[in-house]
Amino acid sequence: MKNIFYFSGYKLMIKKILLIIFLILMQKFVIAETIYVSNEKDHNISVIDGNSLEVIKTIKVGHRPRGIILSKDKKKIIICTSDDNRITVVDVASLEVEYYLPSGPDPELMVMDEDGKFIYVANEDDNMVTVVDYHGRKIVKEIPVGVEPEGMALSPDGKILVNTSETTNMAHFINTETLEIEANVLVDARPRVAQYTKDGKFVWVSSEIGGTISIIDPVKYEIIKKIEFSIPGLSKESVQPVGIRLDNKRKLAYIALGPANRIAIVNMNTFEVEKYILTGQRVWNLMINSDGTKLFTTNGVSNDISVVDIDKRKVIKSIPVGRYPWGVAIKE
Amino acid sequence: MKNFFFVLFFLFCNLIVPAKSENIQQIKIVHINRIIERAPTIYSINPEIKNNGILGSRMGIKDNNTTGKFTNQKFELIEKNIMPNESAKAIFEEFRKNNYKFFILNVSKDDFNKILSSDLIGESILINTSLKDNDLRNEKCNKQVLHISPSYMMVTDALTQFLKKKNWTKLLLISGTNERDKQFASSIKISAKKFGLKIINEKIWDFTHDFRRTADLEIVKFTQGEKYEVLVLADEGNTFGDSGNSFGDYIPYRTWKPIIVVGGEVLKPTSWHFAHEQWGGNQMQSRFLKYSKRLMTNIDFNSWLGVRVFGEAITRSKSLDPRRILVQIMDEKFNVAAYKGKPVSFRKWNGQLRQPILLVTPRALVSVSPQNGFIHPRTELDTLGIDEPDTKCKFN
Numbered sequence: 001m002k003n004i005f006y007f008s009g010y011k012l013m014i015k016k017i018l019l020i021i022f023l024i025l026m027q028k029f030v031i032a033e034t035i036y037v038s039n040e041k042d043h044n045i046s047v048i049d050g051n052s053l054e055v056i057k058t059i060k061v062g063h064r065p066r067g068i069i070l071s072k073d074k075k076k077i078i079i080c081t082s083d084d085n086r087i088t089v090v091d092v093a094s095l096e097v098e099y100y101l102p103s104g105p106d107p108e109l110m111v112m113d114e115d116g117k118f119i120y121v122a123n124e125d126d127n128m129v130t131v132v133d134y135h136g137r138k139i140v141k142e143i144p145v146g147v148e149p150e151g152m153a154l155s156p157d158g159k160i161l162v163n164t165s166e167t168t169n170m171a172h173f174i175n176t177e178t179l180e181i182e183a184n185v186l187v188d189a190r191p192r193v194a195q196y197t198k199d200g201k202f203v204w205v206s207s208e209i210g211g212t213i214s215i216i217d218p219v220k221y222e223i224i225k226k227i228e229f230s231i232p233g234l235s236k237e238s239v240q241p242v243g244i245r246l247d248n249k250r251k252l253a254y255i256a257l258g259p260a261n262r263i264a265i266v267n268m269n270t271f272e273v274e275k276y277i278l279t280g281q282r283v284w285n286l287m288i289n290s291d292g293t294k295l296f297t298t299n300g301v302s303n304d305i306s307v308v309d310i311d312k313r314k315v316i317k318s319i320p321v322g323r324y325p326w327g328v329a330i331k332e
Numbered sequence: 333m334k335n336f337f338f339v340l341f342f343l344f345c346n347l348i349v350p351a352k353s354e355n356i357q358q359i360k361i362v363h364i365n366r367i368i369e370r371a372p373t374i375y376s377i378n379p380e381i382k383n384n385g386i387l388g389s390r391m392g393i394k395d396n397n398t399t400g401k402f403t404n405q406k407f408e409l410i411e412k413n414i415m416p417n418e419s420a421k422a423i424f425e426e427f428r429k430n431n432y433k434f435f436i437l438n439v440s441k442d443d444f445n446k447i448l449s450s451d452l453i454g455e456s457i458l459i460n461t462s463l464k465d466n467d468l469r470n471e472k473c474n475k476q477v478l479h480i481s482p483s484y485m486m487v488t489d490a491l492t493q494f495l496k497k498k499n500w501t502k503l504l505l506i507s508g509t510n511e512r513d514k515q516f517a518s519s520i521k522i523s524a525k526k527f528g529l530k531i532i533n534e535k536i537w538d539f540t541h542d543f544r545r546t547a548d549l550e551i552v553k554f555t556q557g558e559k560y561e562v563l564v565l566a567d568e569g570n571t572f573g574d575s576g577n578s579f580g581d582y583i584p585y586r587t588w589k590p591i592i593v594v595g596g597e598v599l600k601p602t603s604w605h606f607a608h609e610q611w612g613g614n615q616m617q618s619r620f621l622k623y624s625k626r627l628m629t630n631i632d633f634n635s636w637l638g639v640r641v642f643g644e645a646i647t648r649s650k651s652l653d654p655r656r657i658l659v660q661i662m663d664e665k666f667n668v669a670a671y672k673g674k675p676v677s678f679r680k681w682n683g684q685l686r687q688p689i690l691l692v693t694p695r696a697l698v699s700v701s702p703q704n705g706f707i708h709p710r711t712e713l714d715t716l717g718i719d720e721p722d723t724k725c726k727f728n
Contacts, residue, residue, distance in 0.1 A: 106618075125619055127398055147398045148615060166612070167669065168399040169644070184402040186647065190612075190669040209669040235712055237674040259673070 033289055034092075035296055036077050036329045037305055038065035039322025045079060046321040047095060050289065050330075053307060053317050057095055061088045067109040068327040071134070072116030077329065080107035080121065087121070087132070092331060102139050104130035109193075109327075111152040111161070113176070120161050122149040129163050129172075131179065141179050145172050151194035153203060160218060162203055164191035171205050171216060183221040187214045192241075193285075197268070198248040206241040206255065213241055213255060215271070225271050227255075234260055243286040245295065247310070254295055254308075256283040263297060265313065275313055279306040290332040298325040355404055359396075359652065361642055362410045362432050363389040363635065364423065366439040369416055385438040385461055386411055387624040388632030392639025394623065403647050409639070414439065421446040428452035433654050436638045438462045438631055441511075448474055455654040457661075459641065461634035464568075465515060469682040469718055473725035476654075478641070478661065479684045480603070480634040484519040486717035487601035490689035490701035491594060492523035493715070495562060497703040500592065504560035505534040508578060512568035516595070520564060527706075532560045537567075537579050551586035563587060565595035597694055601701070604633030605692040610700075611673040637670055637685075644668055673700070674713060682725040686713040 033050030038061075045065060047057040062081030065088070069078050077090040080103065087101040087110070103110075106125035112118070112134070119132040129143040129152075146168025153162040154176070161174040164187070171194060173183045188210020195204045202224070203216040213227040229239045240258035246268065247254065253266040262276045263283060280299025283306070287296050294316075295308040305319040305328070363386055389409055396407040410432070414420050420443035424435070428450070435458045437444065444463055447453075458477045460468065464484045468477070482490075495501065503524060507517040517534070524531050535554065555563065567580035580596025587593070606617055606627040620628040620636075628636075641661060646652065649660040660666055662683075667675035676687040691699045706715040714720075 106615075124615055125622070144401075146402065147395045148612075165398075167395055167640075168402070169669075170399070170402060172402070181402070186403075189667055189675060209667060209675040211675070235707075237711055237713070 034331045035287075035289075035305070036068055036070075036331070037296075037298060037321050037325050038068045038079055038327045040064055040066055040300070040324035040326040042322035042324070043081075044322055045077070045090070046325070048305070048319055048321075053319055055319065055321060058322065059090060059095055059097070061090060061097060062086070066326045067107065067122075068329045069110060069112055070329050070331055072112060072114065074331050078110070078112070078119065079327075080110055082106050082108055082124070087119070099137070101132055101134070101137055103132060104128055104139065104142060109150055109152050111154050113154060113158050115158075120152055120154070120163075122152050122163060124148050124150060124166075127165070129161070129174065143174060143179055143181070145174075145181070146170050146184075150192055151205065153194035153196050155196050155218065156198060156200040162194045162196070162205075162218070164194050164205055166190045166192065166208075169207075171203065171214075173218065173221065185214075185216050185221050185223065187216075187223070188212045188226075193244050195244045195246055197246055204244050204246065204253065206244055208240045208242055208258060211236060211239050211241065213244070213253075213266075227266060227271050227273070229255075229257060229260075229264055229273060231257075231260055231262065231276055242284045243297070245286040245288050247288060247292065249292055250310070254286055254288075256286050256297060258282055258284060259301075261299075263295070263308070277308060277313060277315065279308070279315060280304045280318060285327050287328040287330050289330050296328050296330065298328050300324045300326065357405045357652065359405060359407045359434070359642070359646060360410055360432055361389070361393065361407060361434045361436060361639055362412060362427050363436040364412050364414060364420065364427075364439060366414045366420065366443055367416060368440075381626075381629055384629055385436075385631040385635040387620075387626070388628065388635035388637075389436050389639050391620060391623055391632075392636040392643065395636075395640060396643035399643065399647060405646065407639075407643060414443070419446070420444075421450055425450055425452045428454065428456060433457065433652075434642050435459065436461060436635050438635065441465055444468070445472075448472070448477070457642075457654050457658055459638035461638055462631055464512075466519065466718065469684050470724035473682050473727065475683065475727035476658070477683055478638075478678060479682075480638050480641070482601075482603050482687065482689055483684060483717050484515045485522065486684075486687075487689055488516065488519040488523040489526070489716045490601040491564075491599070491691065492520065492527045492529055493701045493703045493706055494691055494699050495594070496527045496529060497705070500562045501529045502559065502561040503529055503531045503564050504555070504558050504562070505531050505564045505566060506537050506554075506583065507534060507566035508568070509536065509538050510568070510578075513566045516568050517566035520566065520595075531564075533558055539579070548586055551583060552588050555583075555591075556588040558588075561592070563591055563593045565593065565598065567596035599691055599693060599698060601689050601691050602630045603687065603689065604628065604630040605690050605697060607692060607695060607697045608671075608690055609697075611671050612669075613671045616671045637668065637676075641668055676713075679714075679717075679720070681720045681723045682718065684717060686711065686717070688713065689716060 035048040037046045049056045063083035065079045067080035079088045081088045087103045091098045104123040107121045108124040110121040121130045131141045146165025148166035151164035163172045171185045188207035190209035205214045214223045215225040239260045243256035245254045251268045255264045265275045281301035283297045285298045297306045306315045307317040309316045393409045424447045433456045460479045565580045584593040645657045645660040667677040670676045672688040702712045708714045
């Protein structure tokens, strides 16, 4: 009898331990983030585990994947597969390509509205911004813009879409109701990325060849400030701002400086550069993780991702991915 | 009666149309293109490139007009071919009499000199897309001329930097006999001195017969007994442009020693090549291919960039006054995106566009100069070509 009691007690204990382990695992699983990186030359995306910071899977998605975002319900990864002239949708749970969306020719960057209904796509070769009905899986409208459209940003209220055109050197302000251009602001050469501040009062636009960040007042359509960068020992030409992420909590902006192989931390109140952080080579796009502790950068020449500890202001890890890593998206 | 209504209708139409285009600024750019009688080329399979340069200008106009839609500007290209028996100067002066101000020139050196001698230049701006002559950037410079085409000194500096980087420093120079070959040869001698390379010997290629059948024998003897690491060809081709070489293709693989050959079309320093894909280059290549139905040549690229420089300067200065436009172009902050990874801009001391130079084989890109490690207090791009202290150009 004693033996049996002992045995069932032992069994219970194992059950309890298993439950605790399961709960710990679950908790970890819930907190764990996943990072998705598009590899332009390898035609795939790398899936990185947010805890171990290692690549756990590579998914073939189509030719020349660049812009990458998550759907608003966080259930799908949406990728511009530029050379296939369409958008590829990957399921987050199965990590498999699920279906394709039409995008117009050569889609590069895109933005989704807050309701998750429309995707606005920049068609680089076609001088168009295409509006795609995400659920209806069809093109709603094509808006003619400047030559080589690229950067895409939506105002917090969703009423204005900003698109930059690389060769026309403009930021176009598009009314999302009428889908007409309301104003154009001339910026420095080769504008790449646009970002609205959280309060919707300013738009930050990077000019890769001009080497500057223009801060635009979206009501007056005027540039109120231009940020320049100067890094000791580096020529002015090698400082080529591309990616912009605004950290509204800390009031800091992170700017990727391309072949300068650095990101700049800019104070959003004073517009002063507070620090340059060395990353991998040709750093282009950036993403802040969900709790705001880490910044992930895509480094196109060194074929890796730099993980920056935002508080310590330094790179804590480099993660090798595919060739020409281009865009990055993060799921909580 | 019917006719009367028709006339009324016609008058009415005339009334509406001008009212609509009232505040649109019209800008006319003239592309002058010298047609040459085609010299016999080495291989008959090399097709003649049709509309070389003009297709680049056309795309530049298209790009300018996409921007113009938002700035109320309309650009128009006037294309003019100069036939073999026609005078470039007379044609240029005809345009000037009709007050055309902006010119893209793809002409011969002789044409260019004659155009520069015209009394009707006035305030017009001339963009050179094809001539590499150093003297046009030195003694014969003109403040109204901008050179998008790199100079001989820029391309030989680009090639020599690459050789220096590889540590291939002992050169044998084989030079052709035409004026352009000689300029390339004299430039590479200056470049070699500048970057610490040694030209062991120089040989002149003055054979006139067709080498198709005898190259195997002759070139072995021609290169025998020389102590060198790299064979450099000064072979700038048969025409005034960059369309093909005259002897360079016979040299590789037929030398006495197993040796690297550069220059000519073998490894050519140039402003553009269709295999160039970096820094958005593939966007440019695919846009051009789609629009023009052929690959983009360096003259197409130079012409495209020339039209874009006019467009950018006019958009930014908001002016059609050539004096203001020229000030805008020569401004230190004026730079243009040219798909070459670095902003390109004009040197104020001679009107030359500073730009990276591609080193290419007929089908592939090998390297881009300036090479890493060649530094300059102003910009690394100024390690290529005639620098400010060395200039013999005096604008008056």
